[in-house]
Amino acid sequence: MAFGLRNLEIDDLPDRLPFAGADGMGLVLRDRGRLVGFELVDRPRGAEWLDPSAYIGDEVREAAAVERRRAAAPLPPGPAPSISIAICSKDRYDWVDRLLRSLEPFCAMEPGAPEVLVIDNASTDPRLRDVCMTRAWVRYVQEPLVGLDFARNRALREATGEVVAFLDDDVVIDRDWLWALRRAWAENPDAGCVTGLVLPMVLDTEAQILFERRGGFRRGFRPIRYGPDRFGDVHYPFGAGRFGAGANMSLRRGLVLGLGGFDEALDTGRPLPGGGDLDIFFRVLRSGAMLVYDPQVAVHHEHRRELAVLKRQYYTWGLGHAAFIAKSMNVDPTTRRRFHGLLLWWFNYQLRRMRGRLRRKDPTPMPMILAEVWGGLVGLCGEYGRSRLRIAAIKAAAAKGSGNLRPGSDGASGAAP
Amino acid sequence: MTLGAAQLAPCGIRHLLLDASHPTLEATGPENGLYLIVWADGRPVGHRVLVRSELPVPAPALAVMIADIAGAHLATPAPQASRRGSQGLSVSVVVCTRERPEDLRRCLASLALCEPQPAEIIVVDNAPSTDSTAAVVREFPGVRYLLEPEPGLSYARNAGARVASGDVVAYTDDDVEVRPDWVGSLVLPFADPSVACVTGIVVPADLSSEAACLFEFGIGAFGRELAVRRFGTSFLRRRWWQSPDVWQIGAGANMAIRRSAFALVGLFDTRLGAGASGCSEDSELWFRLLRAGLVCHYDPGTVVFHHHRNDHGSLYRQIRDYTRGHVVALFVQFGQDRQLCHLVRAFAIMPWYYLKGGLRAFRHGDRDTFTVMVQQLKGCLAGPIYALRLLRPYSKPHLVLGNDIGKVP
Known part of the structure; x- marks a missing residue:
């Protein structure tokens, strides 16, 4: 499966955009070069081309209008930061x-x-x-x-x-x-x-x-x-x-x-x-x-x-997200209540995705959703603390071999994935 | 932290012109929030709430933000309202009031600045206990004073309609200030003979109190539709369980009705409205107008500024009354067209909505929204009990026109 990617100027659209053998098309929509929209279009069975004007909706027009207004404004005075x-x-x-x-x-x-x-x-x-x-x-x-x-x-x-x-x-x-x-x-x-x-x-x-x-x-x-x-x-x-x-x-x-x-x-x-x-x-x-x-x-x-790497990524997104939450709750206990609310929402959201998947409405395959949930659970169960220990070990090893902090030194390569 | 409606108080209001350049946006006082309203062509084209920690907004960032707020308008600017003559229709302005002399003075002062001036201004003093209203009216020469002893907003509005001599009766409330072009822009759409009612936008005048912020942002009592809308009979056609959202048509604080339309569908239902069921006497009239095949026209270019209530006690009572009035109006509408959708909304959709909202607010620890939801739920449950009064015999108030009855479209 492969999609084509095309840059399109919304004021200068071709009448027909051939699929040219691709299974679909990713349309990067621009207005005078500014990015105003992105559409993913599946190729309908038997279709040879698509009509790009069908994908210029209100959202795209609004984004374009905002960017035009922005472009017309004078550049802000004062030096931009280096x-x-x-x-x-x-x-x-x-x-x-x-x-x-x-x-x-x-x-x-x-x-x-x-x-x-x-x-x-x-x-x-x-x-x-x-x-x-x-x-x-x-x-x-x-x-x-x-x-x-x-x-x-x-x-x-x-x-x-x-x-x-x-x-x-x-x-x-x-x-x-x-x-x-x-x-x-x-x-x-x-x-x-x-x-x-x-x-x-x-x-x-x-x-x-x-x-x-x-x-x-x-x-x-x-x-x-x-x-x-x-x-x-x-x-x-x-x-x-x-x-x-x-x-x-x-x-x-x-x-x-x-x-x-x-x-x-x-x-x-x-x-x-x-x-x-x-x-x-x-x-x-x-x-x-x-x-x-x-x-x-x-x-x-x-x-x-x-796909296997993507699945692994879903796992790590869940893991990283949960580790961030676990860490932030620990650093500032006053935020705990809000993070609990967020976690509740997150798991609820994943459940809804699974339901959506069972009804064939969510594009993500079930194993990937489960990988993300599993990552979230692992992340909540002390992964951040374990990571702290590993980091401390890397630092200690580096300090021991100080003066020789070359790549491939024992401390670094020992923790390399 | 996420901020709720009440935490915005005191909230400042900034009116920003889309085509002007603006300096850095800053809080000028102890404001915890700023309500930005972006204007173009004399109407609001977008709005956004900023909280204090988002301030100040540097001038270039503000320019981008204004463009973003007004994005829909920039993409498809609304056609300029036709400035066709209103064919010499005369306007009677009716202000109903009850023991609020200060508010009334402000309102009448704003009406005095209107250009063009209405043919007449009638102040209806509703079941007064003092003569303070009469004293205020005497300060404004040319304003007519009318006493309506029967308490209730619908009684007062009907009394105003009965004595009004204009082709169009424009209603506003005593806690409102109108914009100088208010009368002129209200009357314009009546050039179309099928238009029976014109409504406009209600913009907050002051959000310095918690109660005002809750009223504005917590319950969104006045919708903030920014596009011109035409409501015809097709608006009533929904699926069988969906009661038409007639409240979307506008607000009683900013509406005008063709007097001949009153003769056709009757006056305001005196069992509804403030002083009786609580509210929705206006939307129930719109319902009748639409059923009669007439058109309601909403134009955000017709602007009034509303002073919300400032104390919590009266706010909560008002919220309860609003919801109760809404439910009672559903029963009245059911009496007219026997459609189940009104009962479905009264007994299922509304209670469920408030219950769900209350639970969600409770879970998020949002105390203000929770209280608002509880009040709405109470009002919602009180509605059917109040509606038992609808079973009493009732004679509908009518307006009999003189020789100009032939004007009915």
Whole structure:
């Protein structure tokens, strides 16, 4: 199963869009280049083409109107904060290479271009280093302690910009990403975090299509300014998944360092590879700063290709989410009641999904829903505490072998997945 | 933390023009919330509640936020209301009041600023215990004073309709301020002969008290429909268990009715409304108008500002009365068309809705919403008991027109 992906200008739609052998089509809808909608269209039996105008609904038109109005406004006065781009990776040199190629036009030649850091998180493959060393505009930094949040914290310490934009290695940026990111920060000088849209890069396999069917990482096509509180929103801001995803987030460096950086016990790779982004969104908001979601700050993400890996991801999402909740409840017991409410809602939501699946209304296969629920249960049953112990062991081992914090040193490789 | 309606108090109101540029949005006092209303073409095109911790909003972020709030309007701007002449229809404004001299003075002062002026303004003093209302009316030369000894809003409104001489009777309440173009914009849609009633939007004038915030955001007493709507007979056709939501048509604080339509379908039901069942005398009249094949026209460009009640005690009584009145009106409507849907709503849908809402609020620890739901549930259960009075003999109030009865569309 494979879907085609097409960029369409909503004012200049083709009458017919041929499926050309694909089982369906992912339509990325733009208005004068701005992202205003995404539609996943299954190919009806026997159909050779689709009429794209049928998928331009009110929501798309409204998003386009808002963006036009926004584009007409003068750019905010005052200097935008300086930006550092940080890419944390372990061994995936080909993906980093692809991402750096998408960054190259904006970062290599332009004067005043943002600094680009690649944090090598204890790679065993030297080619990641080679990919970075061939580009003079990339700063290559090694972080020997295995764990995404070790690498992210290293990036926060190494970066020089006021804002650090984190990109996962499995994305490429949209053509307006940097421009939109600067605009978002200039529009919101009081923001602590800006998150953006994550679109699919390809829809070649069943796993990738399945994930997009359930909404993917998309969080809508309207700019949203989130504050520490919100009116009439029961699970706010405890349901931190709505704010965005760690694959495309930028943070005010000074603020996050002041908050103590990322929690290293989350996002450690197996067995607890998630939750660090939720945790930092939540803490930024609790500190009183604003969090801005801007769909124009867009990246294209290569979803996992295999169903087995996707199922594993559902498990880790449940796990990371629950670990984040367990941690936050412990840190601040006054939030306990609200998190209990959120958990109740979450399990109820999963039950509804299972019911929906039994009635063939939910696209997600039952094993994946069960994997997510199982992850949630494991996460609640002390996974965060166990992860703390593992992190302490990694740190202790690194300290013992101090002076020789090379990748592949015994402490790091012992905990590597 | 998530904030509920009562925690917004005191809540400021900011009117923002869509096409203007605005400075940084800040709280100017002890406001815990801000209610933003975005205006374009003289009507509200969007609104949003911000809580204090979301402030200040820097100017560029506010510009984006305003565009987002007004997204629907920006995507499909409503056609400009036709400024066709109202064919010389004259308007009588009727203000019903009872012992609220301060409110009444404010209301009459706003009416005095109306351009064009109505043909007449009638203040109906409903079962007064003092002469304070009469004293206020004397301050405004040209305003007619009318005494209605029988207590009840419907009695007062009917009395106003009987003495009114205009082709259109515009009703508003004493706790309302009207916009200067109110009379002019109310009368415009009557150019269409099938339009029997015109309603408009009710915008809060002041949200500084907890009770006002609960009234506005907790129960959403006045809907905030932002598009022009035309309600015809087709609005009554639903599935058998669905009673038509006639309350969606508007609010009694901002409506005008063609006087000849009163002659056709009768006046307000005196068993309903404040002072009797509680409310819904207006929506029950709309129900009759629609059944008679006439049209109700809602236009958000017709604006009044409402001062909500400020103390909890009267708020809770008001909520109870509203719900009770709603249920009683369902029984009256059942008496007219014998459709089961009204009873289904009165006995099943409404109690279930409030029970569910109350339980949810309890689970979330939202005390204010819980109390509101309990009050509504009480009113809902009191409705059928009150409705037993409908079994008494009742003669419907009628309006007999003089020689202009031929105007009935």
